Amino acid sequence: MTVAADSLQLATELGQLLLRKKCSITTAESCTGGGIGYWLTAVPGSSAYVDRGFITYSNKAKQQLLAVRSATLLQYGAVSEETAREMAQGAAKAAGADIAIAVTGIAGPDGGSEYKPVGTVCFGFYLNGNVASCRMVFAGDRQQVRQQAINYAMKQSIELLTAIVN
Numbered sequence: 280m281t282v283a284a285d286s287l288q289l290a291t292e293l294g295q296l297l298l299r300k301k302c303s304i305t306t307a308e309s310c311t312g313g314g315i316g317y318w319l320t321a322v323p324g325s326s327a328y329v330d331r332g333f334i335t336y337s338n339k340a341k342q343q344l345l346a347v348r349s350a351t352l353l354q355y356g357a358v359s360e361e362t363a364r365e366m367a368q369g370a371a372k373a374a375g376a377d378i379a380i381a382v383t384g385i386a387g388p389d390g391g392s393e394y395k396p397v398g399t400v401c402f403g404f405y406l407n408g409n410v411a412s413c414r415m416v417f418a419g420d421r422q423q424v425r426q427q428a429i430n431y432a433m434k435q436s437i438e439l440l441t442a443i444v445n
Contacts, residue, residue, distance in 0.1 A: 282426050289433040290318040290325075296440045297328040302377040304436075306332040307345055307370035309357065310384035310400060314429040331374050335366065341383075345369030358383050358395050360412035363403030367412075371405040378440070379405035380432045386424045400428045406439050 297304055306315045316332035319325055333344050338357055341347040346369040347362055355361040366381035384400030391397035398417045403410060413435075417427040 286318045290322050293433050293437050294322045303328050304378040305370045305374035305376040307366040307381040308334050309336055310386045311382045311425050311428050315432055333370050358385055360401050360414055363401040364410045364412045367403030367405035386421045398424050
C-alpha cells in the first residue's frame with residue numbers, strides 16, 4: 280500500500296469510530312502542519328465529527344490559540360510531552376471537542392540536539408477529560424518524519440477510542 284492509501288485507510292477507520300461513538304475530534308498540529316486534519320477531512324462525511332483544527336507552528340500560536348503556558352515552554356521546550364499535553368487540552372477546550380490530537384516535533388533537516396534529535400515527535404491525546412502523551416523518534420527525511428507522525432497519531436487515536444466503552 281502507498282503512504283497515501285495508508286493515511287486514508289487510517290482516517291476512514293478513525294472516522295467510522297468517531298461516528299459510532301458519537302464523538303467530535305480536533306487537532307493541534309505543529310510539525311505535521313495540518314496533515315492530520317487533511318487526512319481526517321479527506322473522508323467523505325467528516326464534517327459530522329470534525330469542526331476545526333489548529334496549526335500552531337510557533338510558540339506564540341501555541342500560547343494564544345491553545346493556552347499553552349509560557350512556563351511549560353520555557354521549562355520543557357516546544358517539543359515535549361508536557362507541551363503536547365497542554366496543546367491537546369487547549370485544542371479540545373477551544374474547539375469544544377471530545378477528542379484532541381496534538382503533535383509537536385522536529386521534522387528536520389535541522390533543529391535537532393543530542394537530547395531531541397531530528398525525528399523526535401511528541402504527541403498529546405485528549406479523550407473525555409483524560410490526557411495521555413508519548414514521545415517517538417522517527418527515521419527518515421522531513422517528509423517521512425511528518426508522514427510517520429501523522430499515521431502514528433491516527434493509529435494511537437484509533438486504539439484509544441477502541442478502548443472506551445459507549
